[in-house]
Amino acid sequence: MWKAMMGGAALRIPIFLAIAFPALADWRICNRTPQDVLASIVFDAGQGYVSTGWYKIRRCGGCATVYHGMPKLRDVFFHAESVDRTMKWGDEYSFCVSSEKFSFRGPTALHCTRQQSPDVRMEDFHLEKLTGNDFTTNLTGKDHSGKACIE
Numbered sequence: 001m002w003k004a005m006m007g008g009a010a011l012r013i014p015i016f017l018a019i020a021f022p023a024l025a026d027w028r029i030c031n032r033t034p035q036d037v038l039a040s041i042v043f044d045a046g047q048g049y050v051s052t053g054w055y056k057i058r059r060c061g062g063c064a065t066v067y068h069g070m071p072k073l074r075d076v077f078f079h080a081e082s083v084d085r086t087m088k089w090g091d092e093y094s095f096c097v098s099s100e101k102f103s104f105r106g107p108t109a110l111h112c113t114r115q116q117s118p119d120v121r122m123e124d125f126h127l128e129k130l131t132g133n134d135f136t137t138n139l140t141g142k143d144h145s146g147k148a149c150i151e
Contacts, residue, residue, distance in 0.1 A: 024069040024070060025074075026070070027065070027136075028063050028064065028066065028136045029138075030057070030138050031062045031063070032139060033060070033087060033142070034060060034142070034143050035084065035087055035143050036062075037057045038054040038083060040078065040102075040123070041076060042076065042078075043070065048107070049105075049110060050103065051095045053097055053101070059149065060149035061149065063136070076129075077095065077128065078090075078125060086143060087143060088124075090124030093124065093126070095122070097121060097122075099120075102120075
């Protein structure tokens with residue numbers, strides 16, 4: 001009887017662990033443009049939004065893992081711009097960024113003013129939906145002179 005109980009318990013533990021701990025995803029941003037790019041991200045940390053940046057991503061195929069172990073089915077946001085600021089990615093969602101490396105949490109991620117610091121500003125972010133185990137956002141486009149990467 002003891003062996004039968006242990007065998008049944010051993011079979012239930014992996015199923016329980018699979019239910020209790022959802023699969024996690026790594027989020028990568030890849031740059032398919034002819035310009036080096038800086039990217040910033042925003043995610044909900046469970047106690048409010050976090051805005052963080054900058055991730056430098058090399059031109060023509062460079063990638064950066066911007067978040068490790070994010071649960072699936074999460075809404076996240078990104079803003080990216082070429083180093084010379086001639087190319088930008090962002091939409092209707094505004095969050096706070098800084099000229100230098102930054103991490104803003106809670107209300108500061110949602111609203112900032114130059115009174116807080118001359119280096120902060122609001123930028124437009126694009127909404128992404130992470131739905132897989134590994135998720136990659138590809139930045140594409142031509143630079144102001146019409147150059148594109150060959151892939």
